[in-house]
Amino acid sequence: MRSLILDTTTRFLMGLLLMFSVFLLLRGHNLPGGGFTGGLVAASAFALLAMSAGPQTARERLVVDPATLIGVGLLIVLASGLWGSLYGLPFLTGLWGKDSLPVIGDPGTPLLFDLGVYVVVMGISLLIIFNLAEEEGV
């Protein structure tokens, strides 16, 4: 069953939610937000689409399989940890660039780590939501 109201609002909300999720991710180091909340917001954007247009459409719009997102996210997290190892530092040592950026603050490996968390959380939520939504009724 399609609802015109839900369809229309989803079209506007999708973009806003996704932008907001990135905003949350980027400001997280200095102000409330972060990868976890950002990932949840991004997941809710696609969950909204899955509810209005069906999980198949949401999957197509996401392009990447949620399971792939989980793997990629874990790899990003791992890479941020291994970055320091290139310089002979212990695993997960934080490294920062020299210049400061607006909103983000100092970009460094913790931001990469948070990006990984964002992707993993998004992948996990969507993996469960899509599969539940595709479940046939009992």
Add this chain to the structure above:
Amino acid sequence: MTEGIIVSGLAAIFLAALTAPLAFRGLGGRLGPILGLVPLAVFVAFATLVPKVASGTAHREMFSWVPSLGISLSFYVDGLSLLFLLVIAGVGTLIVWYASGYLHGDRGLGRFYLYLLSFMGAMLGLVAADNLILLFIFWELTSITSYLLIGYYQEKEKSRAAALQALLVTGGGGLAMMAGFILLGRMAGTYEISALLTLPPGSLSGHPLFPAALILILLGAFTKSAQFPFHFWLPNAMEAPAPVSAFLHSATMVKAGVFLLARLHPVLADHALWVAIVAPVGAMTMCVGVFLGLGKRDLKQILAYTTLSVLGTLTLLLGLGTSLAVKACMVYFLAHALYKAALFMTAGSVDHETGTRNVEDLGGLRHKMPLTAAAALVAALSMAGIPLLLGFVSKEYFYKALLDADGPPYLWEVLGVGASMVMLALAVLAGIKPYWGAARKTPKPAHEVPWSMAIGPILLGACAIGFGIFPGWPGDFLVGPAVAAVQASSAPVARLALWHGWNTALFLSLITVVGGVLVLRVSAKVRVAEGFYRFLASIGPERVYTLGLAGLLRVGSWQTRVLQNGYLRNYILVTGGFAVLLLVVCLPDVPFRLDFSRMVPPTVLGVSSCVLIVAASVVVCLAQTRFFAIVALGVVGLGIAILFFLFSAPDLAMTQILVEALTIVLFVLAFYKLPLMQHRSSVATRWRDAVLSIVFGGVMAAMAMIAFHFEFFQPSISHYMGENSYPLAHGRNVVNVILVDFRALDTLGEVTVLAIAALGIFAMLKFRRSDKEKPQS
């Protein structure tokens, strides 16, 4: 010049292992001959260390790894290690070539090379390691790779069972060994073997924990080297392809236990327990091996049991521990590695070309397979201890060591000569009988093997002859330095010689040959006594293994039935009940005081959200429809989010609201698929649940209040993190800094767990779906 040679060698082997599956896709059958060049190069590289090590200087390499635990990537190559390194890399090269012929056309060859070369790398690392923990890691890696290799024919149930048995027995022993290593390291204050070897003699053996460490380490060595009563896994492991048996079960892996005994000989051997355990266990294995081997007809089984016997012999010699015995052990090790690897390869060739390994069905193959027959003949004569071959030299030293040893008069000599007689008979049976005499009809028409399968046995046979006629060369460069290393002395070792004059040892050799021929004549009758051997197997130690494994599985399924019964409410009940129990036991010891002095004055919003939470919780419990319950639960969650906001935790509040929202989405998705809500539990159960819930909540609240009064660190952790968040981690949001920087390892673990949980849910949903689809299809 030689700097970093060990590390580079290991890296080359592991790299070749990892690239083998990919290279196989491109190169196919041409991969094997090329791949064999890697261990060959490593062999040559290691051989350049011979002059340095033979002159008495150990080669060392050291890289820091986990300095806080005393674990380092350190390598120490003295005569003992070098002897093993060269045997492993040398035989390994031949095995890689042999496998390319033996498994020709097998689609899994890339995977096979991955396992085989990984094993080789692990084995090389094991014998070169200077650090006990590093040695243990390589040790377990050999167990795991041998599991994969034994189970290579994964579609065969027998080979899977044999692989599991080998893994459980040797892996279990490995764990005991690790405990022994840790005890040893604690006593000595170092995990470096080179440092242990330079301790003054007797400095550890007086320690009260020494016997425990000794027994644990012996357990590791005995399981790996298949000593009685752990011997049963080795014959079963013959399910593996022939190259694996030739490599792991003759020349390398099973010798790891012997290597460990030799390596730690200077540290462990001056305790009475060593003498009391090692020599008798070795003698027992030596005799059990040949005795059980007599009852076999399968070529590989016969060879496996004689390998057991040789492992027993080597252990016995190390148990005796005299200078002569150690020398005999090292010569015997080299001789056995050469002839047994050759015999396993020729046995594999026979199986490959004729389709049978049954000794009784084989004969006269020398016309069809002349190269194989010649190599097998040389190897078998070496195994039988016939003069002009290295096996003769090793047996002479073996007898001299037995004559020289302390202990009950004549016991060692009688056992040693007896075992050697049977060994001679079995050598003829496995290495000569299939090729000589009248030709028999075989399942496949026999013909000679390709060069890849012939070169190994031929080169090994040539070594057996060359070293046998001129024992001085391997004696000076390989065996001598190894003996010096085992005895931790730099005293010169007498040269190896072929001829020792007319002495008792030579006389014993003559008796052995005569007796061996007699054993051979009666062996056909012994092999008829199948029932007797089956009876022995039914009461042997393998029965203990079988019963133990079955018992373990039964306990596992019982406790899964009880604890993991699939009802969410039971999980919550068990978890909550157990938490309450633990806390009730522990909390009374802690001073409990309620201190309201630091309490924040209540606000209208705070109190009203508390009331809201409590009221909504009551509604959840009393709700008659699921929809109502879900909405009420949502109210509880939002109430908690408000509390988070009030106590200035915006991050938590935000997360809480988002999680609530997504939970609602999940509920909505699952909503229509759930059956109607019914009260399935009885009134008594509901009362029990209510009581437990209230007690659990109360205990948690009490714990929170108690924890409030404790400052475990001065200044507190939260204070530290608040202070250092910006200077150290460039972030002002402490919560986020903790998550992604200060405690990033925790977060890494958490997201990994989440990912696994999501995959579990995914699997559960898919599983249910395919379950439903089954009846329709």
